[in-house]
Amino acid sequence: MKPALPTRTSGTNKAYDSRYISTGGIVAFCTKLQWRRPALVGAILLAGCGGGGGGSSGTTTPTTPPVTTPAVPGSFADVTVYSSAATGSLSAPNENAAVIASHIQLNGKQFDYTATTGHLTAVDAKTGQASVSFFYVAYTVTGTTAAKRPVTFFYNGGPGSASTYLHLGSFGPRRLVSTIPSANIPPVQLVDNQETLLATSDLVFIDAVGTGYTQAVAPNTNADFWGVDKDAASFRDFVQRYIAVNKREASPKFLYGESYGAPRTGVLANLLETAGVQIDGLVLQSAIMDYNSNCGVLDPNAISCEGYIPTYALTSAYHGRATPVPVETVRNFATGGYRTAIAAYLASKVAPPSAVLNQLSDLTGMSTLIWQQNFDMQPGYYQQNAVPGQLLGRYDARVLAPTGSALTRDGDPSLTVVNASFSSSIVTYMANELHYSAGSAYAPFIDIVNRWNFSHDGKQLPDTIPDLTAALTLNPAMKILAINGYHDLATPFHQTELDLARLGENQSIVLKYYASGHMTYLDDTARRAQQTDLINFMNSVTVSH
Incomplete structure (x- = not known):
């Protein structure tokens, strides 16, 4: 029998690589989390979103919760045992959470908010039964009118990443200090985030199934949701449940997905609009909307790498290897001379023209x-x-380290310099500041890319531009903001331009660019500019709501 939905309670004790290896004649690609199938080389694992070394069991080593101090009012000590394994399944979910009052000073004004940390049960839209116990952290400013107050749902990608990077790196009320693009590992330091979006929107950070403390509910298992369609459907069910429980039906609503979270957003937006839930805006952070058009995903030399040419040029100029040129100049070259030459080369191995080689x-x-x-x-x-002699970061190509050094052993120095602090800080932050503790280890990322069902809409790999098209057809007022880093070698900005161009001329679609990498917000200058752009984007939606 499938369990009934639990009762929500609150209060003390109730509250809520780039290295290639040979594996038996098969070439696999080493990334920050695991070795990948050759047919899914390169961009399949798109975390910005997680990190660390992969394991063979399907999960990575989770973060052990710290010893906590005696409970404070509103805290919650969760005794449920959670598992990130493929077979993980909860027999009886709970919706308990820690509910803590806090505040932050922004531009001389104090914002009081409530932090809710715990679980909410997603209900399968077809069966009406509990399907997933989602772990989330919500920040809600007090004293506001829900109907006019926006709410934004954040999630990272991978697939297989919890929301750790967005939660502690981007626009939550607290963030980890970052020294990107420096290759020096900074001391762990959490500070009040002056770039938080709390002055504009309530914030909900969501962990995907198997990550964090999110787990499937019996008879489902975690692995049942490890695929494009089932994953997006589970997020739809969570968003609908959160809206219903918190009475946010009239609130302006935004979806914010990073990396693999961006194609998830495309599918999710369509599912929500189809279900009658109006979404006012989508934020596509470092997106890969069509896996089939991106070089480095399928087998090498099968698809044009035009989308990377501008990123190569801007990054080489950054490192002093080439003379800087305007972005528009290199973009025009990529869509002009290079596009013509690479099409002939891929079709029949026609030798590249000397003029094109010289310009490259x-x-x-x-x-x-x-x-x-x-x-x-x-x-x-x-x-x-x-x-020469240096390895560039994949997630931020401005970061480099000597080949063979400790910073390069995981294939990406830009990830190595930040990964440990994020993985360790999320649990201590929840225990010490959000006053939520659990007896289980927290899983910031899990090694599931080779178990993931990437098929979608009849294709082996997802193309989510049709999903965006369908969502915009159902809701023409919905707006889209695409966030791009000039030095992102995982999801290059020009390829995002090419993918989104398939939507046609649409003033509701805005692209913004920053001198940063995949996690644009880790750069202090870029984060400040991005906050301004996000506030303007949200205000452009809510002013007419």
């Missing part, structure tokens, strides 16, 4: 011979060879 050399500082031999240059090759 000028833009990147790499020789014409290198470009002749690697005309459809994969991002992993560029990452290893753009600066």
Whole structure:
């Protein structure tokens, strides 16, 4: 028998790589979390979103909760045992949570808010039964009118990442100090976040199934939700339940997905609109909306790497390997001379024209011979060879470290310098400041990419542009903001431009760019600019709501 929905309670004790290896003749690609199938090389695992070393069991080593001090009013000590394993399944979910009052000073004004940390049970739309016990943290400003107050749902990607990076790195009320693009690992320091979006919107950070403390409810198992369609459906069910429980039906609503979270957003928006839930705005952070059009995802030399050319040029200029040129200049080259030449090259191996090779050399500082031999240059090759003797970061190519050094052993120095602090800080933050503790280990990321069902809408890999099209058809007033980092080698900005261009001319779609990487907000200057752009975007929606 499927369990009935639990009763929500609150109060003390009730409250709520780029390295290639050979594996038996098969080439696998080493990324920050695991080795990948050759057919899914490169961008399949798109975390910005998690990190660390992968394991063979399907999960990574979770973060052990710290010893906590005696309970304070509103705290909650969760004794439920959670599992990130494929077979993980809760027999009886609970909706208890820690509910803590706090405040933050922003521009001389105090904002009082409630932090709610715990679980909410998603209900399967078809069966009406509990399907997933979602772990989430919600920040809600007090003394506001719900009907006029926006609410934004945040989630990272992977697939297999909890919302740790967005939660502690971007626009929550507290954030970890970052020194990106420096390759120096900073001391762990949590500070009040002057770039939080709390002055504009309530914030809900959600962990996907198997990550954090989120787990399937019996008879379902975690693995049942490890696929494009089932994952998005579970998020739909969570969002609908959160809206109903918290009476946010009239609130302006935003979805904020990073990396793999962006295609999840495309599918999720369509599912919600189909279910009658109006979404006012989508934020696509470092997106890959169509896996089929992105080089580095399928087998090498099968798809044009045009989408990477502007990122290569801007990154080489940053490192002093090439003369800086305007973004529009290199974009025009990519869509002009390079596009024509690479199409002929991929179709029949027509030798690249000398003029195109010379321009590629000028833009990147790499020789014409290198470009002749690697005309459809994969991002992993560029990452290893753009600066001799150095490995560039995949998630932020401004970060580099000597090849073979400790910072490069996981294949991405830009991730190594930040990963440990995020993984360790999320649990201590929840225990010490949100006053939620659990007896189980928290899973900031799990190694599930090789178990993930990437098929969607009849294709082996997802193309979510049709989902966006359908969502916009159902709700023409919905607006989209695409956030891009110029130095992101995981989801290059020009490829995002090409994918979104399929939606046609639409003034509701805005693209913004920052001198940063995949997690744009880890750069202090970029985060400040991004906050301004996000506030303007949200205000453009809510002013007419």
